[in-house]
Amino acid sequence: MFFILDTCFMNHCRELNAQDVLDIKPILAEFSLAITQEVKKEILHYGINNFMGIDNFIILPVSHDDYHNFHLKNEFLSDLDKADQSIWIAGMKNREKNYLILSDDGQLVNECQLYQIKALRLPSFLIFLAKNDIIEKNTIYKCLKFWESVGRFNKHDLKAWKEILNEL
Amino acid sequence: MAQINFRVNKEIKNIVDFISKTKGISAAEIAKRATLKEISDMREKIAFDLLKKGKIGRKKAWSLSGLSAMEFLKKWTENECEEKIPDSTVEKEINLIDTLDIKKYRK
Numbered sequence: 001m002f003f004i005l006d007t008c009f010m011n012h013c014r015e016l017n018a019q020d021v022l023d024i025k026p027i028l029a030e031f032s033l034a035i036t037q038e039v040k041k042e043i044l045h046y047g048i049n050n051f052m053g054i055d056n057f058i059i060l061p062v063s064h065d066d067y068h069n070f071h072l073k074n075e076f077l078s079d080l081d082k083a084d085q086s087i088w089i090a091g092m093k094n095r096e097k098n099y100l101i102l103s104d105d106g107q108l109v110n111e112c113q114l115y116q117i118k119a120l121r122l123p124s125f126l127i128f129l130a131k132n133d134i135i136e137k138n139t140i141y142k143c144l145k146f147w148e149s150v151g152r153f154n155k156h157d158l159k160a161w162k163e164i165l166n167e168l
Numbered sequence: 169m170a171q172i173n174f175r176v177n178k179e180i181k182n183i184v185d186f187i188s189k190t191k192g193i194s195a196a197e198i199a200k201r202a203t204l205k206e207i208s209d210m211r212e213k214i215a216f217d218l219l220k221k222g223k224i225g226r227k228k229a230w231s232l233s234g235l236s237a238m239e240f241l242k243k244w245t246e247n248e249c250e251e252k253i254p255d256s257t258v259e260k261e262i263n264l265i266d267t268l269d270i271k272k273y274r275k
Contacts, residue, residue, distance in 0.1 A: 001272050008227050011237045018238075031273045046237040079224070081231045098272045106253035107225025113260045118268070124261040132270045150245045157258040164262050 001098040002032035002058055006087050007042045008104035012122050012152065014051040021146045022139055025052055027129065034058035034099070036086035060090040076111060084108045091117035106154075123153065123161045130168055140165055172203070208234060216243065222252030 016022040035043070035057050043049050070089050071077050077085050084105055091101050091112055101119035103109055112119035120128065126143060129135040144162055147153050153161075176184070181195075188195045215233035218224045224232065229249075230240045 003273060006227070008230070011241070014237070015241055030275060032275055048237060079228070081228045084225075084227050098269075100268065100273065105225050105227040106251040106257060108227065109261070110253050110257050113257065118264060120261050120264065124258070124265060127262070128265045128268060128270070131265060134270070150241070151248055151250070152241075152244070154250050154253070156255050160258045160262070 002034040004034045004101045006103040009102045010048050012104045021142055034060050036060050036062050036090050038083040038086040042083050062086040062089050216247045
């Protein structure tokens, strides 16, 4: 019962915070958060832990055997970098549990969807939070406006998120 | 650590040996520095080119570019990048939201 975070997702959270658009840290702190060892390495490498501490995160194990076995059955995995592979494998291994991958790598989210692994990008996650009255719609409009200005997500997707937000 | 071996003609080898003696740096170190310099200029361009062509995703492009977290986002905007993913991705995410129970994820 946890959210599995990836490096792109956390980097985009950091960007929103740096641009004074949204500080999502207090909201995320209410939930159980998990990463893999590979993602942890990246977070430390890029200094993203300075934005959000990861000491309380659950570290999901992905072994060398896991990489080997999943690669044999899923050739597309080599299209992803090692951290993304570890997230996808962790998702596959936890499919029966209540986990949700939070990733801003569209390719990874797409591959997750093909295998019925639950995954959302940050804008969808914010809409999920708004649906549960955890965040205000206006805050998400601000985020969408910012992402539009920097081209962070595709125009098609931004339009879809705006439309669903209008209906809430 | 991994190793790269490559061959050069005698003339280049003589030049490298000369620089090596003059600078007091080993020939291998000179070759290593030259390769790293060349790669750092090249990898950013390749990363964004491949991303724009849809050959690699956002994260792999970031790793390949060798850029810092904020620098990658800045260059993403400057290069007017877009991920090449199916339009159905966002619709599937929106459908997924309706099936999730937020209480199950709380601490």
